[in-house]
Amino acid sequence: xxxxxxxxxxxxxxxxxxxxxxxxxxxxxxxxxxxxxxxxxxxxxxxxxxxxxxxxxxxxxxxxxxxxxxxxxxxxxxxxxxxxxxxxxxxxxxxxxxxxxxxxxxxxxxxxxxxxxxxxxxxxxxxxxxxxxxxxxxxxxxxxxxxxxxxxxxxxxxxxxxxxxxxxxxxxxxxxxxxxxxxxxxxxxxxxxxxxxxxxxxxxxxxxxxxxxxxxxxxxxxxxxxxxxxxxxxxxxxxxxxxxxxxxxxxxxxxxxxxxxxxxxxxxxxxxxxxxxxxxxxxxxxxxxxxxxx
Amino acid sequence: xxxxxxxxxxxxxxxxxxxxxxxxxxxxxxxxxxxxxxxxxxxxxxxxxxxxxxxxxxxxxxxxxxxxxxxxxxxxxxxxxxxxxxxxxxxxxxxxxxxxxxxxxxxxxxxxxxxxxxxxxxxxxxxxxxxxxxxxxxxxxxxxxxxxxxxxxxxxxxxxxxxxxxxxxxxxxxxxxxxxxxxxxxxxxxxxxxxxxxxxxxxxxxxxxxxxxxxxxxxxxxxxxxxxxxxxxxxxxxxxxxxxxxxxxxxxxxxxxxxxxxxxxxxxxxxxxxxxxxxxx
Numbered sequence: 057x058x059x060x061x062x063x064x065x066x067x068x069x070x071x072x073x074x075x076x077x078x079x080x081x082x083x084x085x086x087x088x089x090x091x092x093x094x095x096x097x098x099x100x101x102x103x104x105x106x107x108x109x110x111x112x113x114x115x116x117x118x119x120x121x122x123x124x125x126x127x128x129x130x131x132x133x134x135x136x137x138x139x140x141x142x143x144x145x146x147x148x149x150x151x152x153x154x155x156x157x158x159x160x161x162x163x164x165x166x167x168x169x170x171x172x173x174x175x176x177x178x179x180x181x182x183x184x185x186x187x188x189x190x191x192x193x194x195x196x197x198x199x200x201x202x203x204x205x206x207x208x209x210x211x212x213x214x215x216x217x218x219x220x221x222x223x224x225x226x227x228x229x230x231x232x233x234x235x236x237x238x239x240x241x242x243x244x245x246x247x248x249x250x251x252x253x254x255x256x257x258x259x260x261x262x263x264x265x266x267x268x269x270x271x272x273x274x275x276x277x278x279x280x281x282x283x284x285x286x287x288x289x290x291x292x293x294x295x296x297x298x299x300x301x302x303x304x305x306x307x308x309x310x311x312x313x314x315x316x317x318x319x320x321x322x323x324x325x326x327x328x329x330x331x332x333x334x335x336x337x338x339x340x341x342x343x344x345x346x347x348x349x350x
Numbered sequence: 351x352x353x354x355x356x357x358x359x360x361x362x363x364x365x366x367x368x369x370x371x372x373x374x375x376x377x378x379x380x381x382x383x384x385x386x387x388x389x390x391x392x393x394x395x396x397x398x399x400x401x402x403x404x405x406x407x408x409x410x411x412x413x414x415x416x417x418x419x420x421x422x423x424x425x426x427x428x429x430x431x432x433x434x435x436x437x438x439x440x441x442x443x444x445x446x447x448x449x450x451x452x453x454x455x456x457x458x459x460x461x462x463x464x465x466x467x468x469x470x471x472x473x474x475x476x477x478x479x480x481x482x483x484x485x486x487x488x489x490x491x492x493x494x495x496x497x498x499x500x501x502x503x504x505x506x507x508x509x510x511x512x513x514x515x516x517x518x519x520x521x522x523x524x525x526x527x528x529x530x531x532x533x534x535x536x537x538x539x540x541x542x543x544x545x546x547x548x549x550x551x552x553x554x555x556x557x558x559x560x561x562x563x564x565x566x567x568x569x570x571x572x573x574x575x576x577x578x579x580x581x582x583x584x585x586x587x588x589x590x591x592x593x594x595x596x597x598x599x600x601x602x603x604x605x606x607x608x609x610x611x612x613x614x615x616x617x618x619x620x621x622x623x624x625x626x627x628x629x630x631x
Contacts, residue, residue, distance in 0.1 A: 070448050072448070073509055077465075080476075080505075084478075156366070161614065165610060171565065176587075176588040176598060177602060181379065231624070290585050290588055308570075327472050327474060335466070
């Protein structure tokens with residue numbers, strides 16, 4: 057009697073959520089769209105309507121293009137390494153060894169560590185004078201002179217990616233491990249007795265179980281990575297020479313540091329559009345995956 | 351069973367050890383920094399374990415005398431608890447009825463899709479109008495205002511989690527209760543809530559951790575001890591004039607402690623939430 061038709065009761069139950077979401081999401085979003093077509097500033101003028109000017113200026117600006125590619129580099133590298141490492145570690149965690157329960161438990165730690173603390177920790181590790189990375193590499197003889205990992209454009213992005221991978225690969229590993237544990241044991245045993253080698257077993261026996269959860273993890277992690285702000289803000293503030301300035305950092309600077317709210321809003325909506333495409337991809341994968349599971 | 355050679359078993363153990371070291375070393379170093387003296391931290395070659403354990407920075411941060419670093423830090427700690435607590439409670443309250451309605455009305459699937467999509471919105475897309483709205487109502491640099499803003503993240507997220515958590519609860523009980531003439535609120539309170547308690551508890555913890563972690567809005571909308579949260583306080587320490595790296599590490603340890611303890615204690619339900627929540631739709 058509840059599932060057959062959409063009752064007024066369901067609408068009543070939805071009402072508080074709908075009101076909250078209109079107030080803190082719907083209205084601001086519409087207002088961002090309005091602002092993106094004005095030359096409003098943070099303080100003072102409320103802005104005149106200038107049509108699509110902000111958009112054409114934003115898309116053709118060098119700042120946008122460099123931030124777009126920095127965001128892409130960060131997202132593609134972080135997420136791919138997290139996925140590969142996550143699957144490898146999940147395969148490891150699925151083996152039998154001493155301390156397996158403990159190692160599985162450890163995987164929750166980087167996930168639980170707040171992003172800001174993670175960023176701060178790695179900033180300290182990369183410190184050019186007192187950082188642990190310089191000390192470690194020098195003491196084992198892999199580095200001659202201390203380096204400023206976050207201060208050089210050649211290494212800053214890599215340093216950020218390492219910090220992001222360290223925090224997020226364990227989550228991918230846990231997701232992949234849950235999927236591995238769903239592979240029926242008799243199917244694996246049958247594949248072994250049929251003489252399938254390790255690669256074939258992975259490809260034809262394990263992969264079908266992994267692919268759904270991994271696609272979900274891939275899209276969710278990509279969306280997260282594309283929004284990246286905290287990590288970069290704390291570790292490099294977008295430097296050196298803007299080499300790590302992501303799109304979110306650029307919006308922050310444009311709208312709140314330079315107070316150009318109109319063009320900041322247009323930039324924010326361009327990011328939103330890209331993320332919406334990813335979100336739609338996510339929902340489609342979910343639908344397909346849910347269809348297969350049934 | 352699969353035959354495993356000795357070399358293979360050795361390889362597995364070595365790899366497990368390597369993964370454990372990769373995960374533990376940065377965390378251990380954060381802790382070691384927090385108990386090392388400045389002399390040890392700036393020694394070359396760097397000392398990996400302090401000559402003398404120095405816990406004075408914990409005392410510094412917990413010292414609440416006027417105008418001390420500890421006072422500002424403790425204020426931000428309490429602000430974080432207040433903001434995250436308020437936002438979590440409000441989010442759970444609107445999400446329980448909504449999540450239940452979504453779970454029992456498959457036709458509302460598109461609404462759920464919309465809710466998931468809003469959760470994925472980048473905060474920058476809302477930040478500018480939210481700034482103007484908070485300014486208009488005098489809620490900038492205010493824990494209540496920030497809590498309200500956090501609802502934009504928590505409400506859709508918790509609704510999504512609860513909806514998938516409510517799905518496996520059988521509908522027969524509701525039918526029976528309806529036949530017995532239970533009102534809507536009675537049905538929710540007496541029939542659904544007790545069964546859904548574990549799901550709600552997990553969702554509460556996820557929501558609290560999400561709010562505890564938040565940085566972007568807090569950076570934008572708070573400016574001093576009245577509302578600054580722990581994440582902003584740590585960013586100030588890390589990016590500011592403070593050159594006492596041990597103090598920064600100590601603040602990090604304290605901020606990380608609640609979520610890490612929750613993570614360890616609630617491991618099982620968190621992992622099943624993390625691995626199923628995203629997959630169920």
